[in-house]
Amino acid sequence: MKTIKLRDKLIEKGLKVTPQRIAILEAVHKLNSHPTAEKIFDFVRKDHPNISMATVYKVLDALVANGLLSKVKSEKDSMRYDAVTDKHHHLYSSDSEDIADYYNDEINKILSDYFKEHNITDFEIEDVRLQIIGKFKNRN
């Protein structure tokens, strides 16, 4: 994604356009592997040597709050960030910290049809996500 488009997205949300925000947003798009805040920090620091970890967290929070990024919990301890904000599910490795996006409109339809017919007592569903746990094959 172009910087110009990222700028527009920030403006659209009423967020100030700062070099740090552009850099972090770009970083999450480039590091397309659900990076941790630390990974993002390391990446961004190449071009912005003075950026602080606190800024990375603050910017990520702002971007998540405005729907420009999304946040996933790893099986271990850290939050992971995702440039993809469309509806999607996640594949979690049961033996490593790998996470992959999983798109499947067919399963989305099955789930949404199912829950349209079957309410959950005293609960108003906003979103249904799958956590698919297993092993990645053919990985180096």
Next chain:
Amino acid sequence: MKTIKLRDKLIEKGLKVTPQRIAILEAVHKLNSHPTAEKIFDFVRKDHPNISMATVYKVLDALVANGLLSKVKSEKDSMRYDAVTDKHHHLYSSDSEDIADYYNDEINKILSDYFKEHNITDFEIEDVRLQIIGKFKNRN
């Protein structure tokens, strides 16, 4: 669940039966609301004033490793423990830290049938869990 049955479960798994383990296992059963380690600690400390937080974590890990408890990640920062180890899903509150268990064999069947027919490239599925996010109604 009776203490005697908890004892047997520990023995069955080759774990030593200790008062701390019994107390912690009982606590998670009694606090049937996905307690945090801290909540469990506070509860257990009433009867075992000398128990340490480290013991709570160690015992919980041992119980989870042996399938006597399960572990869920909250949307925020801490692990939550669950006395229920059967296959089930979770309802997450989008505006609080509440988590509830959700059982539904029908949806289990739909999912397992679906994924039996539709492999995910380069991924071997071990488990599929739903995270259903929304709002609890009629709560005090």
Next chain:
DNA sequence: TTATGTAAAGATAATAATTCTCCTTTAAGA
């Protein structure tokens, strides 16, 4: 029933991820 080896408990320090505080800088509109 007591002795003994080992697993587990307890105390405390360490670590890791994240958040907070406080002060400085900067983007964006007047």
Next chain:
DNA sequence: TCTTAAAGGAGAATTATTATCTTTACATAA
């Protein structure tokens, strides 16, 4: 350009969890 509220930076603080090390106490077997 000036103003000011928003954002960034540095570093301390917090929170949850893990590690280390010593002490205690299960569980088996004499």
